[in-house]
Amino acid sequence: MPVIQVSLIRGYSGELKQRLCARLTDAVRHSIAADPEGITVLVHEVEPDAYMRGGRQRMPGAEGKDGKPGMSPEQVVRAFLSAMEARDLGAAKTLLDDEFVMTFPGSGEMHRLEELVAWAGGRYRFVRKCIAAVETCGDGDETTVFCHGELSGEWPDGTPFSGVRFIDRFELRRGRIVRQQVWNDLALARP
Template sequence: MPNDPVSEAKAIVERYLDLSMVPDPEGASRLVAPGFRMIFTGGRQFSSPADSAAFNAKRYSWVKKRFLRTDAALDEATGEVRVFNTRYLYGAWPDGTPFETNRYIDIFTVKDGLIVETQVWNDSAEILLHGAGLAEAPL
């Protein structure tokens, strides 16, 4: 049976996300390539799952992802697979206030069976601005 790089990349990303939600940054780090980059909304850059776990520990009391779908596409020229995972974050803010409909999309680049980059986009910053009375428009 031939390798299916798209299915393999989707499985790697979903495993990574599962480990990240435990959180198990050590386990998640086994799925990332040397030189891994994680870019959060606003341009914050991290180089390991432990870095993002530490950041999330300050922003949320706890947080998980409720997956809607995972899609992927192979870039035949580079051998990279772009994997898109989306739906909602749910959890609690540091003050204990629960949330459950915080939209997100994570965009991963997978090559040779390892994640080389992920871009993390979600509504957290906008929600926090709104709560602080600093939003430029209603949510």
């Protein structure tokens, strides 16, 4: 069975190393018919003073947290959805590509978050997403992230709703959101 060995400069978090091991395991599983239990991933760490490239000592790269470059695609999507739920449009915009476009059921294409807020204003007071699962696929600079779960919130008259199914599809380019497509059952749940 496959054995993958990776060398990293010491200093990355355990969470990042676990994510890297999981992604490498998935890459092997999608490339050859290997049982995940038979795939071994080993992470070797070297001290920063024991590593050079181009004749210069190097330090670990940024892991990317809190909206900074380097976040995983899932982290970007979760940060965006959290910022939108909090109506922190400034934070949400930092995660968007210049060519960003979004569509919601019945909305048509929108390019600015303010358009979404205005469009949604007559549909509900607020909405929250309870994410059941997030799936990431793609390679290189292009990534697609799907998340699904249930919506809850309040209708314009203050009546609460919950248990409304949704699926969001995000396309990312170089770590920034280019497209968001949303499907949900809000129209079926509306009184």
